[in-house]
Amino acid sequence: MYERYVMADRQLGAGMFQVNDDDEIHAFNRQWVFFSVALLANMVDRLVGLLGPVAKRQIYEAGFSSGKIAGDRMRQYFGGGIDQIKQHLDLIKNMGWGRVKDIQYDQSSGKIVIDFHRTWEAAGFGEVHPGEKQKAATCILCAGLYAGAASGAFEKTYEAEEVLCVSKGDPVCRFEFTPAGEIKKVLK
Numbered sequence: 093m094y095e096r097y098v099m100a101d102r103q104l105g106a107g108m109f110q111v112n113d114d115d116e117i118h119a120f121n122r123q124w125v126f127f128s129v130a131l132l133a134n135m136v137d138r139l140v141g142l143l144g145p146v147a148k149r150q151i152y153e154a155g156f157s158s159g160k161i162a163g164d165r166m167r168q169y170f171g172g173g174i175d176q177i178k179q180h181l182d183l184i185k186n187m188g189w190g191r192v193k194d195i196q197y198d199q200s201s202g203k204i205v206i207d208f209h210r211t212w213e214a215a216g217f218g219e220v221h222p223g224e225k226q227k228a229a230t231c232i233l234c235a236g237l238y239a240g241a242a243s244g245a246f247e248k249t250y251e252a253e254e255v256l257c258v259s260k261g262d263p264v265c266r267f268e269f270t271p272a273g274e275i276k277k278v279l280k
């Protein structure tokens with residue numbers, strides 16, 4: 093006899109995600125699936141373990157191109173700019189992908205700083221490596237995804253760096269987003 097797990101009485105993604113007649117999940121004219129955080133953290137961890145910084149850059153770019161699609165498609169719903177970023181983050185929260193603690197935006201430089209209580213990627217690393225502190229920030233896919241989302245929202249290329257990470261023992265996962273060309277950044 094299986095115990096049935098029922099989600100809280102809340103619609104997924106504030107009703108923006110719909111299950112169609114083929115039992116596929118769709119939102120923003122795209123199909124979606126849901127993975128455990130451990131699966132994605134395991135993939136990232138194994139690729140980085142095997143290939144080091146090369147894998148980090150590729151995982152970041154994979155996140156970026158996916159996030160860019162989201163950011164581009166959301167402009168018609170959320171209107172672009174920092175308001176879109178805020179609505180996107182609300183959507184992320186509503187999907188259970190992580191709650192934001194703080195967001196700062198400097199209009200003159202275009203710089204955005206976002207603190208997550210803990211990203212799903214850090215949660216996944218915590219499951220894969222219980223009780224271990226990582227030397228470097230682990231939320232590579234998130235960094236790419238949100239840089240891509242910001243690039244779509246602002247229609248200019250953003251780069252992300254995770255400067256604090258729960259996986260390292262920091263209190264939050266903090267991402268700094270800078271318009272490309274403003275600073276030179278290296279993934280450690």
Ligand SMILES: [Zn+2]
Pocket residue numbers: 211214229230231254256257258259264265266
């Ligand atoms: Zn992190």
